[in-house]
Amino acid sequence: MASGVKPRVKVPKTAAAGDTITIKTLISHKMESGQRKDDDGNIIPRSIINRFTCDFNGENVVDIVLEAAISTNPYLEFEAIVPEAGEFKFTWYDDDGSIYETAKSIAIG
Amino acid sequence: MELTRRNAILMGAGALVVAGLPMRASASVDDVIAQFTGGAEVGTGDITITAPEIAENGNTVPIEVSSGTAVEILVLATGNPTPNVATFKFGKLAASRAASTRIRLAGTQDVVAIAKLDDGTFVKASSTVKVTIGGCGG
Numbered sequence: 001m002a003s004g005v006k007p008r009v010k011v012p013k014t015a016a017a018g019d020t021i022t023i024k025t026l027i028s029h030k031m032e033s034g035q036r037k038d039d040d041g042n043i044i045p046r047s048i049i050n051r052f053t054c055d056f057n058g059e060n061v062v063d064i065v066l067e068a069a070i071s072t073n074p075y076l077e078f079e080a081i082v083p084e085a086g087e088f089k090f091t092w093y094d095d096d097g098s099i100y101e102t103a104k105s106i107a108i109g
Numbered sequence: 110m111e112l113t114r115r116n117a118i119l120m121g122a123g124a125l126v127v128a129g130l131p132m133r134a135s136a137s138v139d140d141v142i143a144q145f146t147g148g149a150e151v152g153t154g155d156i157t158i159t160a161p162e163i164a165e166n167g168n169t170v171p172i173e174v175s176s177g178t179a180v181e182i183l184v185l186a187t188g189n190p191t192p193n194v195a196t197f198k199f200g201k202l203a204a205s206r207a208a209s210t211r212i213r214l215a216g217t218q219d220v221v222a223i224a225k226l227d228d229g230t231f232v233k234a235s236s237t238v239k240v241t242i243g244g245c246g247g
């Protein structure tokens with residue numbers, strides 16, 4: 001697939017050390033479930049994002065396995081601790097082998 | 110076959126049975142749970158699942174799972190063609206054992222969350238969602 005996939009992530013720009021922040025992520029992806037049929041009655045093959053990970057300076061925050069029951073444009077919200085200034089790295093793994101990455105840095109202040 | 114009143118009633122009953130079948134795929138749900146827990150007992154307790162009571166559109170149903178001490182949370186939609194929805198694993202820097210997302214539901218059904226707690230036990234919570242329009246195409 002890999003057409004029109006655009007990751008969007010919302011992370012605060014600054015936080016106090018040790019603070020808890022909420023992270024919201026959204027990636028545009030059709031998440032074809034493999035259950036639908038086209039006009040000729042053929043099953044449209046499954047094409048989804050099957051895994052999402054978020055790391056901060058190499059430490060894991062969440063690792064989520066996504067299945068076909070996740071909606072189009074998968075949205076995920078979770079909370080993370082910020083022990084120091086650094087960079088959040090977000091990775092989405094597509095069924096077709098593509099990997100979509102984005103990163104957001106956060107400062108202490 | 111002549112369309113008598115008796116036949117019409119029989120056909121109606123048959124159609125009802127067929128229509129009811131896809132919503133009862135509970136055997137595979139048990140399999141998925143057993144695979145996750147390794148056959149361990151599943152209790153109730155430190156887990157909550159938040160889902161709307163009525164979802165007008167089964168294509169995007171917002172849900173939230175949270176648990177105080179979970180290391181892993183499995184979410185299942187018991188009435189979907191494939192019951193697995195997602196598995197959340199929380200790492201060292203996860204501030205809370207909670208996450209929210211949007212899921213697809215094929216019809217009115219129970220959404221189940223099972224958490225593996227840090228002491229190795231499993232707890233379960235479920236929530237019934239009424240779905241007006243199913244979200245699996247068809």
